Amino acid sequence: MNTKHPAIEMRGITKSFPGVKALKNVSFSAHCGEVHALAGENGAGKSTLMKILSGIYRPDGGSVVVNGEERHFTHPLAAIRAGIAVIYQEFSLLPERTVAQNIFLGREPTRRGLIDHKAMNDEARRALALFGSAHRIEPSTVVADLDVASQQLVEIAKAVSLEAKVIVMDEPTAALNEAECEVLFGLVDTLKKSGVAIVYITHRMPEITRLANRVTVLKDGEVAVRFDHVPEPEAIVRAMVGRDLGDFYAEPAAPQEIGDVVLSVHNAGNERLKNVSFELRAGEIVGFSGLQGAGRVALAQAIFGLSPFTEGEITLSGKPARFTSPREAIRAGVGLLPGDRKAEALVLMQSVVDNGMLTSRALSGLSGNANATPFVSAEAMEKLLRELDVRAGSFAQDIKALSGGNQQKAIVARWLALAPRLLIFIEPTRGIDVNAKAGIYHLMRDLARKGTAIMMVSSDLPEVLGVSDRVLVMRNGELVAAFSRGASEADVMLAATGEEAVAA
Amino acid sequence: MIQETVGSAKTRGVASIGRLPKINPVFFVLAALLVAITFSNPNFIEPTGYMNFLKRAAPLAILAAGQIYVIVSGGFDLSAGSLITLTVVGSSMLLDNSADATWWVIAVMYAVGLAVGVVNGLVVSYLRVPSLIATLGMMITLNGAAFMWSSGSPRGYLPETFRFFGRASIQGIPLIQFLPVALLVLLVVGFILFWLMHRTNLGRMLHALGDNPRAAQMSGVPIERVRIIAFVASSLSAVTAGILLGGFAGVSTDVGVGYELQAITACVIGGAQLLGGRGSVPASIAGALTLTAIFTLLNFIGLPKPTRDVVQGLILIAAVVLATYRRNRAGGT
């Protein structure tokens, strides 16, 4: 192993997109056997930098040096051949192919020119064994049949099996629960020990503390600061946003602010939910915690009519509310902000205003004036967007040009226009930078203050504990515990995992 | 921020009509072609010249204005051409030269169109068959039905009352001398379709549906209903085009052949995004006029038919390349 040179070194990288300077003179390196954390707000340039490293983009200026040798990757394959593997934030698995086929995508083992399926499955099984016996993922399973966490693990196995010298992990824990995170952290440690250089991109400070040797913070396409040690989380956050975050979470609701029951679910269930009973009141934010697949999203979707309840009594403000379609739920005053904005909320080719007004228009008469619905007019929507501080060159521009946080706020505006009784947030801050997160939290609280009941599903435990007035925990499709404000992470985790988890 | 919001208020007017960043290039192309036609045939600027041109283009323009609904919603309607055939053949069968029947026959044809659109929409929405296949099946079925109904060749004349829409002109109008009824139909249908697409909730929902069906569904858009309406709009426009074509040229068995692809071509020339989310009724109509203008010009220049095929192919590809290029330049990443 050559320790004189860093495993990779990026020198003075500059990259522009039409109208945007994405990276300005950025230098970055990673040595063998270290974890170099890369932090920064969304849009700070982290992903662009990594796409240059992996050969997806070509830099306008600067150079990429691998093992002391300057390289110009023109294709991702060149980067992979040079020993650089990237685990992307967005899943890059093919749902219709098997686990083994995904792991060996584009580099299937062959014998006499033909793919050796048996060897491929065996190799895949070996790569998956890194996660221990807990995740028995069969290599011949079609990926679509796996749950989300297993899919993420396959994704990681894919990068690891490349036997790369450099592994870039772009928010690898975004879809993992705490227990699965631990498996991943153990794996990172193993890789580090075996001399792999790891670039670890994350928003989560505890992960940096837990794993990193060095930290680089990007801000607005430039290196804001580089620490050769792991500093206090506050220092990193300060460097990312340029100010202190005293009021990150909003004040909880005072008892008198909590009003009547809005949603009541009694002994409800469907194929993924069993015997669920709870109430949501006006003015409160209730967080739903649990492992991936515990049924939190399924519950939200059941309330919203997307995969309806098949049994139980559900009432909304006293009226029966077992909805069979989102439209029906929305008409009754339920709103839902999905976790995957791009796939489930945004209409990317339409303007910011169009995105904001979509639901208002959907509930109005088909032949009604699109710019003056009974719920909101185009002018009023623009005012609302301005109030929410949605930043866009123009509200008439396509929403795809906006940052994640601004897109999320535009989607919030979509629901605000309807003044819903109950608003469901799923992973409200996924892929949103620290600064914008605080804005979303305050927005949620303001809504609650105005009398909306808020249900929040999140995998970010500090977020759940920091934002919610109550926390409900789910496991295997059932509600297993309820905590009032002030519960500890340990309490919630214990409830979420059950006793078996303690043993594991 | 304040400056930005001022900017947004100013551009909002543009936003509401389909947000074309600039004037759609199809209008310039059309203008250039009309000038070229005039040069090759000075008579074109006479009312008979351009009115004949517009009359001839009207069926395709109406068809394109309907097809754009399906394209914006993310699909294709390949059954439009065969529905034209069915309209002409069916009308001739039912009418058999009896003028009195005109109105109810037209009503029956629109009912058939409505049914075809609804079935297309239902098959795509509920049986989840991609529209390419669903409307291909419908196309084959309708062609077969038209032949079955007429046992191979239409068995009735179309009376002048029926042919009025595609053939007659209103005489004695100042400045333009006369106005073909077909053009009047185009103006009325075009306006209705324009208004529905660019001024109403339906239009915005169509765009949302084509852009991201899942997001549309989760935002409360009645996606099945909206999709069915898109197919119905296309089918009804096909019936209208059929009535005009039957009127223009009388009975024949293969009137509609190839019209569906021409309509899709017109929409693409008008800058529509295939697979949904973007498209404009006026630009599609302009696309149809452009296509007709190209054929007319090639006719005037005296190019043989084979060349026309090649030119149509090249223009089709060039239009899409140009649109992609513009979008990439304008769209940032």
Place this chain on the structure above:
Amino acid sequence: MKRLLTAALSAALVAGTAHSQQLNFDDTAEFDRQRTLLTAKANGPEGEPWEQYYGDQMADTAKYKKPGPYTICFSNAGVNNAWRVTGWTNMQAEVKLHPEIKELIHVDAEGSDDKQIADIDDLINGGKCSALIVSPNTTAALTPAVEKACAKLPVIVFDRGVNTKCPVTFIHPVGGYGFGIQAGEFVAATAPAGADVLMLRIVPGVDVLETRASAAKRIFKETGLNVIGEEFTEGDNAKTKSIVEDYLQRGKIDAIWMDAGATAVAALEAFEDAGLPPPIITGEDQQDFLVKWKAEGFKAIAPTYPTYQWRTPIIAAVKVLQGEAVPGPEWVMPQPAITAETLDQYVDAKMPPLHHAMCGCEKLPDYPAAWGGK
């Protein structure tokens, strides 16, 4: 890039043509032969042209003789235009006149050579056919299939031919030159010297249509008429009307010559809508044209490619199976043109617009209902 593509393709095609010789659609000997036949006296019963024939060469059919009842098989290129619909109706009606025919098995190739070959194969292998009638979709393509069939049973070909003499007989009217001559000579005789003639054709490259056009062009050239254009309408009314409109916008048209009459009415309407008197026009025996002609009395002729030829194969098949001689190896039948003098005989407003009047079907069972008349 696209230019490159066009160039490449053209090059490929040119390379292909380098070796092949041009098809001869302008055969002087054949032109003269057909011109003579048009005025020749046909053999056979007067007034029943479907039984008439030119020449006296007969095919010996003794070896095909077998007892009835017969199953006649018919491989049809398609029923995809009005002419074929009328013809097919004729044939079905003709079968009803022959009690010795037990069944007519009809297979429709839907205009596909490939399917027709498979169909013929099926019919032979089915083993039920006493005789096979073929109306080939394409001459060259169907030749091997017909040859194969000849080896097993008596074959009768009509309409388009095949490149083999193995069928018992090939039934067809005089031919494309004849059609072109009738129409061309009428225009030449009626129009003033140097008149402007627009030639409207369906598609290029189809043998029967090419010969019609070449015959007419030869006559126009001989008589000094000015052909202002030769346009392809694809048999589409709207296109026809548009083309004529465009020509009228640019100048005058004295006469319209058509290689097939399906869109004649559309061409006339272009004059009508432009407020011009109808030109000299050549059409075909389609009722809509005849009705208009009768009503407006313009100068016209309607050469025909008679649909009564669809009756003849059935007649021939029965004769063959009964061992009677039939004209062969070619059965050339008369190909009359409808003129102003004979128009009244054929015009019938009760028949549907696309009915072909030269059907010889007026006395057949179920006339006129089966043909869509009232």
Place this chain on the structure above:
Amino acid sequence: MNKATLLRRPAWRMEQCAPALLLGLAVLIYVAIALSLGLTRFLTPEATVSILNRSVALGITAVGQTFTILVGSIDLSVAHLISASAVVSSAIMNGDPAMMVPAVVAVLVMGAVVGTLNGLLITRLDVNPLIATLGMALIIQGCLASFYGRFDGSVPDAFQYFAYGEVLGLPVSLIVLALLVLGAWIVLRFTRFGSNIYSVGGNRDTARAAGINTTRVVMASHIICSLCAALAGLYLASRLKSGSPWIGTEGAYDLESIAVVVIGGTILSGGKGGIWGTVAGVIIFSLIDSIFNLAGIDAFAKQVMRGIIIVAAVAFYAVRSKRIVA
């Protein structure tokens, strides 16, 4: 850990055996009709071969179309390419057996050129494949039409061996088709290229990020498709002794080949399906033809039912999916 993260048992994947079910149904109907009409001679091995032989051209084209659809593209230019290759081959051969090899080479080169151009338009210029290949179809048609009437070529008898020859009682054409299918199966199942086709069809960005040269895969798929169309053209020239410029369009090979591929369970958006489904689709189409011939249903009614069958067969796969289609 716990059950939630354990593998969910893969659901029985119905769509994998759906083509076989549909095929079984078609066979059943055919046999039932043949028996009920007392036409047992349509159930012999010879009849089976003859049924299969009906669709050789469609089969060859559909094998190629399977590649383009799997890779997430589509090819509407095959019908015109079939015409062009039939015409060009018969023109070059012009009855001379010595010209057979040059003609076959010329036609295959032409196919490769068209496939390459389709691929370039789609990958380099980013043109929607429907539009790119539709444009290409018009261009080929135009080029072909400008040579209408100049073709009097015919293939030599020796070349007709392709369509009419028999080896061990099996038609040569059928053997060629079978070999082609086998080859396609091996390519798709056992080569990296085949695997890449599924990957690119499944998600082009993912494939690219995994280091697959997506441009090359799409190009190659289009070239394979065009080569198959060219081969189909050669077959038709051999079968028909000469090439007519409308042979491809009159058989509607463009839309029919797409229809049989999707009836075989390959999804239009790509990445899922396979060659055996296509084979089932082709046989189903042949059977439909034979069933209608047997039952003596007229061509128009047949067309109506054919349209309905196409939609119904695809609905059979699609109706259970939760995906919203357009």
